[in-house]
Amino acid sequence: MIIEEPVPASGPGMIIRSCRVAVRYIPAEEAVLRDLSFTVEAGERIALVGANGAGKSTLLLSLSGMLLPAEGRLSVAGIPVRRDRLGELRKKTGLLFQNPDDQLFMPTVEEDICFGPRNYGMDERTLARKLEAVQKNLGLEGLASRTVHRLSGGEKRLAALAGILIMEPDLLLLDEPGSFLDPAARRNLIGILSNLKTTMIIATHDFDLARRLCTRTLVLQGGRIRVDSPGSALLEHEELLEPWGL
Ligand SMILES: Nc1ncnc2c1ncn2[C@@H]1O[C@H](COP(=O)(O)OP(=O)(O)OP(=O)(O)O)[C@@H](O)[C@H]1O
Numbered sequence: 001m002i003i004e005e006p007v008p009a010s011g012p013g014m015i016i017r018s019c020r021v022a023v024r025y026i027p028a029e030e031a032v033l034r035d036l037s038f039t040v041e042a043g044e045r046i047a048l049v050g051a052n053g054a055g056k057s058t059l060l061l062s063l064s065g066m067l068l069p070a071e072g073r074l075s076v077a078g079i080p081v082r083r084d085r086l087g088e089l090r091k092k093t094g095l096l097f098q099n100p101d102d103q104l105f106m107p108t109v110e111e112d113i114c115f116g117p118r119n120y121g122m123d124e125r126t127l128a129r130k131l132e133a134v135q136k137n138l139g140l141e142g143l144a145s146r147t148v149h150r151l152s153g154g155e156k157r158l159a160a161l162a163g164i165l166i167m168e169p170d171l172l173l174l175d176e177p178g179s180f181l182d183p184a185a186r187r188n189l190i191g192i193l194s195n196l197k198t199t200m201i202i203a204t205h206d207f208d209l210a211r212r213l214c215t216r217t218l219v220l221q222g223g224r225i226r227v228d229s230p231g232s233a234l235l236e237h238e239e240l241l242e243p244w245g246l
């Protein structure tokens with residue numbers, strides 16, 4: 001007999017509900033994320049900070065359904081993060097991988113950006129309009145026909161971002177979005193993200209970017225949430241971050 005786990009209650013506007021979640025990469029080994037309980041409301045922009053290995057990327061992978069919780073209950077946009085709901089979860093979340101090489105896989109930039117929308121059946125006219133807009137916003141106009149694996153690091157980052165933003169997901173999960181970008185492209189990205197109403201979680205070591213964008217800060221250490229604080233003022237206080245290896 002299959003006993004259906006109760007779906008965590010999600011109030012109106014609740015995007016993430018995590019109740020005592022643990023995540024493992026390898027079943028027999030220690031959990032990388034432990035006892036994670038938090039909620040996120042629609043429209044929040046969260047800075048996810050923590051030392052190398054704290055579990056930031058792992059948390060983003062879990063929220064996109066790429067890693068399933070081993071314990072606890074996790075739901076995103078009202079959908080439980082479970083194997084049988086992955087199709088729905090993929091439509092609701094956009095995950096920007098820490099390493100753009102993990103993201104890009106189509107031969108050209110344009111094909112890569114269009115892969116997601118085509119896969120979900122967007123009509124070609126709408127797609128052409130959205131493609132032009134996202135390429136213009138990110139300064140990618142000249143790169144459409146370029147071969148993905150011959151791009152520079154920053155160009156790859158922007159192409160990967162375009163492929164996420166064009167999907168207009170309910171939840172953006174951005175792993176070091178500013179990395180590889182030159183100062184102008186980084187400033188432009190901050191401008192674009194700050195104009196979006198989308199809920200986002202930004203894992204980053206770039207505290208300046210976090211301060212400019214985020215409405216709330218989560219500090220991870222050893223796979224646990226150690227601090228959950230409104231705003232980003234916390235990031236200006238070294239003495240408050242030191243205990244968490246930052
Ligand atoms: N594929 C994997 N298999 C097993 N363990 C992994 C895997 N990926 C990451 N880990 C482990 O999980 C822990 C958390 O890693 P994670 O990549 O989430 O950290 P992070 O906070 O994103 O670090 P960084 O700031 O370096 O990006 C680390 O101890 C890491 O070694």
Ligand SMILES: [Mg+2]
Binds near residue numbers: 056057058098175203
């Ligand atoms: Mg990481």
